[in-house]
Amino acid sequence: MKATNKIKRIRGYALIMIFAGMIIMYMGVFFVQIPWLFAIFIILGIIPLILSVVIYFWVGIVSTRTLVVQCPNCEKHTKILGRVDYCIHCNEPLTIDKELEGQVFSRDFNVKHRREKILEEIEQNKKQAED
Numbered sequence: 001m002k003a004t005n006k007i008k009r010i011r012g013y014a015l016i017m018i019f020a021g022m023i024i025m026y027m028g029v030f031f032v033q034i035p036w037l038f039a040i041f042i043i044l045g046i047i048p049l050i051l052s053v054v055i056y057f058w059v060g061i062v063s064t065r066t067l068v069v070q071c072p073n074c075e076k077h078t079k080i081l082g083r084v085d086y087c088i089h090c091n092e093p094l095t096i097d098k099e100l101e102g103q104v105f106s107r108d109f110n111v112k113h114r115r116e117k118i119l120e121e122i123e124q125n126k127k128q129a130e131d
Ligand SMILES: [Zn+2]
Pocket: 071, 072, 073, 074, 075, 076, 078, 087, 088, 089, 090, 091, 092
């Protein structure tokens, strides 16, 4: 999937699951004469529906922890989830870490040990430049 804002992406997955659940349940209608098969389709359809409800609920909780910033590119307000995220409007990569500013954007920044490794490398490069 294309790189977009995390909250937007998670909501997208939840929406796909709702459709998947409805399609599965709809297919069960063709087997309405075979009760056990019909039941399987209904159950299989309910699972993604429940999951999507859980995801929506979780997004709601997570949204309260996001940081609202003004995007330097499109100047609209956007929500950042994690250390780095994309602008919800224009997909501009954004970071809340000053050290990571100007670095080549990578999703590795969201993983603590990888981010620390990158920061270490930046630090070493700086030292080498001074020598
Ligand atoms: Zn933007």
